[in-house]
Amino acid sequence: MPIKTSTSMSGFIASTPQLSRTEAGDARMYMKVGQEHFVRNEDGSFSQTDTTFHDLVMFRRASERAAAQFTKGDKFVAEGYLHAYTVTDAEGQRTEREEFVARKIGHDTAVTNYTVNRPGRQAAPQAVPMIEQAAACQAHAAAEPAPAQAAPIAVGM
Numbered sequence: 001m002p003i004k005t006s007t008s009m010s011g012f013i014a015s016t017p018q019l020s021r022t023e024a025g026d027a028r029m030y031m032k033v034g035q036e037h038f039v040r041n042e043d044g045s046f047s048q049t050d051t052t053f054h055d056l057v058m059f060r061r062a063s064e065r066a067a068a069q070f071t072k073g074d075k076f077v078a079e080g081y082l083h084a085y086t087v088t089d090a091e092g093q094r095t096e097r098e099e100f101v102a103r104k105i106g107h108d109t110a111v112t113n114y115t116v117n118r119p120g121r122q123a124a125p126q127a128v129p130m131i132e133q134a135a136a137c138q139a140h141a142a143a144e145p146a147p148a149q150a151a152p153i154a155v156g157m
Contacts, residue, residue, distance in 0.1 A: 006079050006080070006081070006103075007079070007080060007081050007082065008077065008078060008079050008080075009033075009035075009054075009056070009077075009078050009080070009100050009102075010035070010075070010076065010077045010078070010108060011033045011034050011035040011036070011054075011075070011076065012033065012034050012035075012036075012073060012074065012075050012076070013031055013032075013033055013034075013070055013071065013072050013073060013074045013076060014031070014032045014033055014034040014053055014072065015031050015032035015072060016031070016071070016072050017029050017030070017031040017066065017067045017070050017071070018030045018031065018067075019063065019064065019067040022059070026059055026060050027059065027060055027061070027063045027064045028057060028058070028059055028063055029057065029058045029059075029063035029064070029066055029067045030055065030056070030057050031055075031056050031070070032053055032054070032055060032056075033053070033054050033055075033056045033076070033100075034051050034052065034053050034054075035051065035052050035053075035054070036048060036051050037049045037050060037051065037052065054098075054099070054100060055097075055098075055099035055100070056078065056099065056100045056101075056102055057099055057100070057101055057102070058101070058102045058103075058105065059101075062102075062103070062104070062105075066102075066105050069107075070105070070107075074107060074112070075107065075108035075110075075111045075112055076105055076106065076107060076108055077105070077106055077107075077108050078100065078102040078104065078105040078106075079102065079103055079104040079105075080100055080101045080102040080103045080104070081100075081101055081103075082098055082099075082100060082101075083098065083099050083100075083101050084096065084097070084098045085097055085098070085099075
């Protein structure tokens with residue numbers, strides 16, 4: 001069976017997420033997002049070019065959760081699709097637009113520190129840094145008396 005893939009987008013949240021309702025009463029979240037762009041220089045380094053800004057929307061329960069979890073400045077990764085549409089202004093001028101419709105969204109783990117809350121599960125034991133483990137071993141060894149040295153066994157031939 002082939003691997004299921006879909007369109008994704010990553011960037012940063014450039015505006016405060018806005019939660020509203022569609023005409024059908026479904027929750028709809030809108031936010032402006034930005035993407036920084038870079039080019040590789042001949043020496044292998046990178047230079048930042050223009051940042052682009054785009055519309056991102058979500059619908060229903062996922063949009064309500066996202067609006068509560070995200071704030072301006074957060075880095076994100078989203079899965080969804082592009083939706084192209086036409087807007088007609090008051091003078092009758094038509095403009096082609098597009099928005100990213102996110103089905104799933106999460107914080108970018110490459111740059112975001114966070115805690116995962118898994119209801120109904122016991123918390124995992126906290127990892128002890130290696131330096132603390134070494135100090136604990138040294139303290140334990142210093143507290144215990146050294147074992148008595150037995151006299152070497154003489155073996156004759």
